[in-house]
Amino acid sequence: MSSADEGLSRPLPEQVRVHVVDLAAQVLGTIPGPAVPAPLRGIAKFEPRKRARLGGAAIAAQLETDKEFREVVAETLAAGWPELVSSLAEGTVPPAADPVLVAAAAYLTRPPGWPDMVESARADLARSAAAAEGSAHEQTIARLREQLAGQKAAAKEEIDRVREQLRSARAEIADLRRKLHDARERAKAADARAADHEQAAEEASAALASAGSAAETELRRTRERLTEAERQLEAGRRSAREGRSAEDTRVRVLLDALQDAAAGLRRELALPSTISRPADTVSAVSPDRPGVRAVPARALADDDPALLDQLLALPQVHLIIDGYNVTKTGYGTLTLADQRGRLLTGLGGLVAQTRVEVTCVFDGAELNGPVPVTAPRGVRVMFSAPGQIADDLIRQLVRAEPAGRAIAVVSSDREVAESVRRMGARPVQSSLLLRRLGRA
Numbered sequence: 001m002s003s004a005d006e007g008l009s010r011p012l013p014e015q016v017r018v019h020v021v022d023l024a025a026q027v028l029g030t031i032p033g034p035a036v037p038a039p040l041r042g043i044a045k046f047e048p049r050k051r052a053r054l055g056g057a058a059i060a061a062q063l064e065t066d067k068e069f070r071e072v073v074a075e076t077l078a079a080g081w082p083e084l085v086s087s088l089a090e091g092t093v094p095p096a097a098d099p100v101l102v103a104a105a106a107y108l109t110r111p112p113g114w115p116d117m118v119e120s121a122r123a124d125l126a127r128s129a130a131a132a133e134g135s136a137h138e139q140t141i142a143r144l145r146e147q148l149a150g151q152k153a154a155a156k157e158e159i160d161r162v163r164e165q166l167r168s169a170r171a172e173i174a175d176l177r178r179k180l181h182d183a184r185e186r187a188k189a190a191d192a193r194a195a196d197h198e199q200a201a202e203e204a205s206a207a208l209a210s211a212g213s214a215a216e217t218e219l220r221r222t223r224e225r226l227t228e229a230e231r232q233l234e235a236g237r238r239s240a241r242e243g244r245s246a247e248d249t250r251v252r253v254l255l256d257a258l259q260d261a262a263a264g265l266r267r268e269l270a271l272p273s274t275i276s277r278p279a280d281t282v283s284a285v286s287p288d289r290p291g292v293r294a295v296p297a298r299a300l301a302d303d304d305p306a307l308l309d310q311l312l313a314l315p316q317v318h319l320i321i322d323g324y325n326v327t328k329t330g331y332g333t334l335t336l337a338d339q340r341g342r343l344l345t346g347l348g349g350l351v352a353q354t355r356v357e358v359t360c361v362f363d364g365a366e367l368n369g370p371v372p373v374t375a376p377r378g379v380r381v382m383f384s385a386p387g388q389i390a391d392d393l394i395r396q397l398v399r400a401e402p403a404g405r406a407i408a409v410v411s412s413d414r415e416v417a418e419s420v421r422r423m424g425a426r427p428v429q430s431s432l433l434l435r436r437l438g439r440a
Contacts, residue, residue: 016104017060018052023108025048040062040069043058043059074110084102088106091112099120099121099128103121183239193229193233205219205222282396320408321409323360330431344360348379358380360381363389364386407420407426408426409426
């Protein structure tokens, strides 16, 4: 069956469809009026973005059914990407090509086996989306762990404060217990005195029986003393009861206060936590706005393939990369934009695997405006300012790190390697990083 008879088993991926419609909307404005397909004449007078937004469905349908219109769009694509279209015509997909561009070119030019090329691009896009989602999940988990650590620290401080209050409350309770003990001792003394008075009354009664009226008089006096003693005894007992009630009330108030403090602690555990990195303090040109210092690695040669893996295994290592030095070593035939894109894509996968801090530095001395760079999650991208070279920015990043942190600098520039080595960082040849990215 010929390529013209082939077809897709399911619709184009959304990114590919949008790319094809945008390209067709651009081409539509260059076609003479009579040659414009009839279904598209109503939107041909719009500017390209409005054509793609309002007539996207009509353009996509016309591309599917109108071979001549599709070939006109394909000619424009071939003029812009001749090498890609030529490779697809030979049945070869360039390994470094954007999957969206590959699928769009295959759909428009219809080389032999083009449905398989579209499906392969669809699979590449799905893998990229899954990798990005996994990296986002890992970042979320790391952020939640940091927040939990902050909350635990705050909880520990609050627990220490509550424990101090509890110690004070216990000391006050001990003092109240001593006072209660003293009150009980006084009550016992009053009881003892009352017993003495009762005994004296009994003796007086005996004397009354033998002494007559004198005894009667003495008995009255004794009874009066007994009444007074009973009154004192009752007063002592009442005082003891009142003292005990007051002490119980104070203990209850303290316990209620401790309960309220514990409830407040449970409500107020959630505290924000923010982290900044030393590299964020270094001044550089942002792409979208315009070692242990002596790294503790066993003795390995600078070109040993195991060196980079050993450095990436160090805790909290900061990997600083001389961007153009790496890209020109590995794929210098590409444009600078494609070099940056390919390197950053590989670094995104490396960060997802190792979770190391990665800073990629590019020379921005020749920049005339903002650079369209999409940095993968976890990869910091920096450009040197006009009048500054990337080598100087790399040295600033190394100096900004605290003593004792592991730092690895990827560059085959001998001057850069020697200078960062003197500053305590571990230089790594660009070929080792390229080999590691290729292995990933």
